[in-house]
Amino acid sequence: MIIEISHFLSVLATGLFLLVGYFSILTPSSNSSYISNLIVRTYSHGFFFLLSSFLIYVWLAITDNFSVQYIANHSNTALPIFYKISSIWSAHEGSMFLWIVFLSLWGFLFNIRVKNNEVLKPKTMGVISFILVGFLIFLLATSNPFETILPIPPLNGADINPVLQDPALAIHPPTLYLGYVGFVIPFASAIAFLLYGDSKINWEALVKTWSVSAWVFLTVGITLGSWWAYYELGWGGYWFWDPVENVALMPWLAATAFIHSLGVSIKSSQLRIWTILLSILVFSLSLFGAFIVRSGIIDSVHAFANDPDRGIYLLGFIGLIVFTSVFLFILRLSSIQSLSRIKKFSKQSFISINNILFGALIFSVMLGVTYPLIYEFLFDQKISVGAPFYNAIFIPIVVLAAIFLFFSVDSKWSRSINFKFISAPISFSILLSLAFTIFVMQYFESQSISILASIFAGSLIVFRYIYEIINFIFSKKFINPFSVIAHMSLGLLLISISFNSLLSTERALSINLNTTESYKDLKISFKDIGVENNANYDSIKATFLVEDQTGRTFNLKPEKRKYFTRGQITTETAIHITFLRDIYITIGDQLDDGSWIVNIQINYLIRWIWLSALLMGLAGVILVFSNRVKT
Amino acid sequence: MNPIRKKRIYSILFVFLFSVSGISLILYSLNSNLDYFFTPTELKDRNIPADKRIKVGGMVLSGSVERISSSISFVITDYENSIKVEYEGIVPDLFKEDSGVVVLGNLRDKILFAEEVLAKHDENYMPPNIEINDDN
Numbered sequence: 001m002i003i004e005i006s007h008f009l010s011v012l013a014t015g016l017f018l019l020v021g022y023f024s025i026l027t028p029s030s031n032s033s034y035i036s037n038l039i040v041r042t043y044s045h046g047f048f049f050l051l052s053s054f055l056i057y058v059w060l061a062i063t064d065n066f067s068v069q070y071i072a073n074h075s076n077t078a079l080p081i082f083y084k085i086s087s088i089w090s091a092h093e094g095s096m097f098l099w100i101v102f103l104s105l106w107g108f109l110f111n112i113r114v115k116n117n118e119v120l121k122p123k124t125m126g127v128i129s130f131i132l133v134g135f136l137i138f139l140l141a142t143s144n145p146f147e148t149i150l151p152i153p154p155l156n157g158a159d160i161n162p163v164l165q166d167p168a169l170a171i172h173p174p175t176l177y178l179g180y181v182g183f184v185i186p187f188a189s190a191i192a193f194l195l196y197g198d199s200k201i202n203w204e205a206l207v208k209t210w211s212v213s214a215w216v217f218l219t220v221g222i223t224l225g226s227w228w229a230y231y232e233l234g235w236g237g238y239w240f241w242d243p244v245e246n247v248a249l250m251p252w253l254a255a256t257a258f259i260h261s262l263g264v265s266i267k268s269s270q271l272r273i274w275t276i277l278l279s280i281l282v283f284s285l286s287l288f289g290a291f292i293v294r295s296g297i298i299d300s301v302h303a304f305a306n307d308p309d310r311g312i313y314l315l316g317f318i319g320l321i322v323f324t325s326v327f328l329f330i331l332r333l334s335s336i337q338s339l340s341r342i343k344k345f346s347k348q349s350f351i352s353i354n355n356i357l358f359g360a361l362i363f364s365v366m367l368g369v370t371y372p373l374i375y376e377f378l379f380d381q382k383i384s385v386g387a388p389f390y391n392a393i394f395i396p397i398v399v400l401a402a403i404f405l406f407f408s409v410d411s412k413w414s415r416s417i418n419f420k421f422i423s424a425p426i427s428f429s430i431l432l433s434l435a436f437t438i439f440v441m442q443y444f445e446s447q448s449i450s451i452l453a454s455i456f457a458g459s460l461i462v463f464r465y466i467y468e469i470i471n472f473i474f475s476k477k478f479i480n481p482f483s484v485i486a487h488m489s490l491g492l493l494l495i496s497i498s499f500n501s502l503l504s505t506e507r508a509l510s511i512n513l514n515t516t517e518s519y520k521d522l523k524i525s526f527k528d529i530g531v532e533n534n535a536n537y538d539s540i541k542a543t544f545l546v547e548d549q550t551g552r553t554f555n556l557k558p559e560k561r562k563y564f565t566r567g568q569i570t571t572e573t574a575i576h577i578t579f580l581r582d583i584y585i586t587i588g589d590q591l592d593d594g595s596w597i598v599n600i601q602i603n604y605l606i607r608w609i610w611l612s613a614l615l616m617g618l619a620g621v622i623l624v625f626s627n628r629v630k631t
Numbered sequence: 632m633n634p635i636r637k638k639r640i641y642s643i644l645f646v647f648l649f650s651v652s653g654i655s656l657i658l659y660s661l662n663s664n665l666d667y668f669f670t671p672t673e674l675k676d677r678n679i680p681a682d683k684r685i686k687v688g689g690m691v692l693s694g695s696v697e698r699i700s701s702s703i704s705f706v707i708t709d710y711e712n713s714i715k716v717e718y719e720g721i722v723p724d725l726f727k728e729d730s731g732v733v734v735l736g737n738l739r740d741k742i743l744f745a746e747e748v749l750a751k752h753d754e755n756y757m758p759p760n761i762e763i764n765d766d767n
Binding site for chain 2: 234360363364367368371375381383384385386388389392393506508560570571586587588589591592595598599
């Protein structure tokens with residue numbers, strides 16, 4: 001009975017969002033205060049109905065209501081409450097539900113934070129509502145989480161997939177979704193701006209904080225995913241160029257370009273056309289990600305079950321959104337004018353270059369994701385695009401972007417005067433970076449141009465900003481903390497990634513119980529192995545005593561688990577974390593002679609990669625809060 | 632031609648050439664970094680250079696798995712043709728005889744030297760291009 005109430009509330013919310021959309025976009029007088037009040041209230045009611053529906057659903061999951069098919073398939077009475085709740089977004093239907101609730105949440109926050117007399121507000125709410133209606137219909141018609149098993153529900157659920165039984169499940173998908181759908185705000189406002197057709201309205205300033213907030217969630221969400229994959233899957237590594245990683249990277253790249261371009265448009269009314277186009281691109285790429293993951297057209301660790309109906313509906317709906325936005329954009333193109341031309345060597349000119357480079361990256365990733373599909377269609381030959389392609393594209397472009405960023409630190413808004421290619425800070429940073437790179441080349445005997453170039457480019461940025469910080473401390477020269485932290489993190493990220501690929505090694509060993517093997521500076525003693533019985537799985541647990549070159553010792557206990565409910569085997573890695581490197585061990589099978597295969601990885605600076613990404617996110621948080629204080 | 636128009640034509644030409652060369656560079660590196668996917672049968676009559684990475688998918692032939700120290704060798708089959716694989720390292724949890732596997736590696740002397748062995752995390756997974764009907 002309760003499930004029907006939850007179901008009904010979602011249907012009701014769909015109806016209310018449809019009304020909001022209708023009143024705000026399809027009626028001519030949407031800006032009369034009567035109508036705009038109606039829109040604000042109706043949207044809030046719709047949101048509360050949808051939220052209640054979701055909270056009831058959470059309650060059903062907590063109370064093990066297995067008459068709900070989805071809960072029966074993905075939860076289990078033996079799970080702690082924490083996992084019962086997270087199991088909701090462990091598969092397609094429930095995660096789509098959460099995705100939509102988050103979408104409506106962003107709309108709701110916009111609805112209550114933005115003043116009613118803001119001219120773009122009614123139409124923005126309308127666009128958000130129409131998108132919500134489209135996705136709610138998708139949810140209810142093709143992926144209904146409210147379906148029931150009647151008359152006799154099963155006694156127990158099928159359990160959550162063991163690979164997903166991890167605390168990260170509680171935070172990684174929600175954070176990522178908040179990022180993806182958060183870009184509905186700039187998108188809807190841009191569409192409202194185009195619908196309104198008055199180029200004097202400054203829609204860019206309205207959405208700045210919102211866009212940066214969504215960008216923070218996306219950045220942190222991707223980082224969490226990278227960290228989770230590293231310890232959960234047992235392959236080590238932080239990025240696999242898996243299609244699902246790529247469809248998250250594309251909106252991130254587009255969003256990063258968008259935020260830069262947005263800054264220019266707010267500051268000097270330049271690049272406005274480009275900013276609008278980017279806002280459409282970011283949201284379209286977010287939706288494209290949903291399509292790729294949920295249609296099952298690609299093979300990936302993340303791919304949900306294959307269902308062509310879902311794919312076709314999503315593709316149709318996303319196509320409609322993109323087509324309508326681009327059509328509207330072209331229609332209004334002539335009325336949006338940038339006020340002035342961009343001057344050479346001004347901050348704007350550097351940001352334009354950054355945008356072009358990011359565009360090239362997005363294009364390449366898109367090509368990498370879609371080319372296998374196109375190729376198979378045309379030539380009936382399966383292919384895949386892997387790391388070598390992305391490395392060949394990303395390394396030169398990112399290094400180039402870093403060098404432009406380095407020179408842009410000296411540039412000024414709207415002015416080309418006083419720009420020098422040779423100055424104290426520039427020579428200071430170039431000399432130090434060169435020295436550092438040569439040191440790396442000599443000390444680590446590295447010949448790899450791509451690694452050395454990335455280290456050079458990364459250190460250029462870091463040293464340049466260190467110079468700025470010193471200048472700020474001693475002569476109170478103004479710095480923008482957001483920009484300094486975000487860009488220094490990029491430098492740190494480049495350096496960490498380079499050292500990681502330069503120094504990290506791995507090796508598979510076969511090792512007998514009570515013997516010691518050495519690998520690099522490590523002495524690995526196999527102390528113990530045994531079977532442990534747990535509540536919902538059996539596990540083979542090994543104990544290794546590892547000694548490093550400093551004589552420090554530590555235990556590592558990798559496991560192999562077999563879960564009862566699905567018979568699935570999972571690998572649990574054992575990781576010893578130090579300041580500069582991780583010692584990462586997984587255990588394989590036993591050989592006929594009684595020895596075990598063990599895989600050992602030494603991963604350098606891997607924590608620094610995630611730290612840099614999180615610092616980037618922190619920079620965004622600083623921007624959002626400093627903006628809030630100002631207004 | 633007036634100078635403004637001339638300037639405009641030059642800048643359009645510049646943008647055009649710039650994008651064309653950029654896109655061709657990207658396409659070129661795409662084409663030289665593709666991993667082709669084959670079944671053992673498709674691989675049979677093909678001559679693949681040793682430096683070209685390929686993916687081969689099929690089933691692990693039962694009884695073919697041999698382990699020597701930390702290396703493993705097995706035979707991938709599509710029940711018509713097969714190919715031998717050599718790999719150094721730990722195979723995935725779901726790797727077992729008579730189940731689906733995809734191997735990425737280089738082919739030398741009819742042996743596939745694997746860089747990566749993937750077994751899909753799904754008990755019902757079939758590698759692409761292979762259809763087996765148990766009932767007939």
